[in-house]
Amino acid sequence: MIIGITGFNGAGKTTVTEHLATKGFKAYTVPELVEEKALGNGTHCVIDNITASTEIETLENKEDFILLHVDAPAELRFERMIAQHKEGSNYEEILAFEKEELETEDEQKEQIQTLARKANIVLVNDEDLEELYNKLNRMVLDLHKKYGKKETNWDDYFMSIAQTVAKKSSCIINTSGTIVVQGERFLTTGYVDTPREVNSCSSGGCSSCMSGVHKEQVVCLCVGSEENAIIQAAYYGISLKGATLYTTTSPTIEAAKAIINAGVAEVVYNLQYPLNDLVYSLLQEAEIVLRQCGN
Numbered sequence: 693m694i695i696g697i698t699g700f701n702g703a704g705k706t707t708v709t710e711h712l713a714t715k716g717f718k719a720y721t722v723p724e725l726v727e728e729k730a731l732g733n734g735t736h737c738v739i740d741n742i743t744a745s746t747e748i749e750t751l752e753n754k755e756d757f758i759l760l761h762v763d764a765p766a767e768l769r770f771e772r773m774i775a776q777h778k779e780g781s782n783y784e785e786i787l788a789f790e791k792e793e794l795e796t797e798d799e800q801k802e803q804i805q806t807l808a809r810k811a812n813i814v815l816v817n818d819e820d821l822e823e824l825y826n827k828l829n830r831m832v833l834d835l836h837k838k839y840g841k842k843e844t845n846w847d848d849y850f851m852s853i854a855q856t857v858a859k860k861s862s863c864i865i866n867t868s869g870t871i872v873v874q875g876e877r878f879l880t881t882g883y884v885d886t887p888r889e890v891n892s893c894s895s896g897g898c899s900s901c902m903s904g905v906h907k908e909q910v911v912c913l914c915v916g917s918e919e920n921a922i923i924q925a926a927y928y929g930i931s932l933k934g935a936t937l938y939t940t941t942s943p944t945i946e947a948a949k950a951i952i953n954a955g956v957a958e959v960v961y962n963l964q965y966p967l968n969d970l971v972y973s974l975l976q977e978a979e980i981v982l983r984q985c986g987n
């Protein structure tokens with residue numbers, strides 16, 4: 693998240709920047725930010741005193757860039773400017789300073805007003821520091837909710853892994869991937885392949901697949917992804933009791949039987965192929981939760 697701060701002199705931009713620094717925002721100038729390549733790497737940054745639209749050209753299209761316009765009534769801003777300049781100054785110096793500030797503001801007014809119109813948030817700083825900090829704290833909380841790290845959708849996360857596993861399938865007819873998890877922990881994975889040490893399907897290991905049609909009299913040697921995940925668990929002595937099985941294609945009847953007997957509690961599939969009524973009723977009868985997760 694990158695917060696760019698704009699506003700007229702005396703509005704409190706620097707105070708805002710300093711407070712954001714205590715909330716984990718690192719202060720940068722625009723060139724520093726580009727130089728540091730902090731853009732888009734998840735770092736929370738704040739850029740103080742943006743005075744022209746050209747400064748934020750490279751940032752404007754970023755979805756986590758927020759332009760914050762700090763505003764305060766003119767009277768109050770002048771009071772603050774004089775207060776800031778008070779030490780060691782005489783009245784003439786204060787007047788000269790104020791005049792200079794006003795002239796500078798005149799020159800910049802159009803630019804700042806353009807920025808104010810573009811601002812995503814307008815923060816009115818017309819009370820004491822405590823109130824300003826309260827407003828900023830609420831703003832930071834809201835921004836974290838909106839732009840912060842998205843909550844992990846575990847279904848999408850596990851299914852995307854199953855889809856990656858599926859790419860390892862050696863079968864020339866069926867491609868499928870399975871991952872079995874317990875809570876958030878991986879237990880095993882499986883993809884469609886011929887048995888261990890047997891010539892792979894893509895190298896002609898299965899004559900049924902080679903023929904292009906699965907005929908009843910020719911047994912397919914390829915092992916489904918769900919069965920391979922379950923067999924791998926047996927190979928390494930891992931219990932799948934109560935586990936959740938994510939699979940890219942809905943289980944076959946053979947896979948469903950193995951899933952039931954392995955003690956799997958839940959099956960999540962992506963593509964409905966070929967989920968027939970028998971598979972559905974079998975899993976239902978075995979009290980296994982079956983649901984589809986689309987992505």
Ligand SMILES: [Zn+2]
Pocket residue numbers: 862863864865866893898901914
């Ligand atoms: Zn095959």
Ligand SMILES: [Zn+2]
Pocket residue numbers: 893898899900901902911912913914
């Ligand atoms: Zn085959």
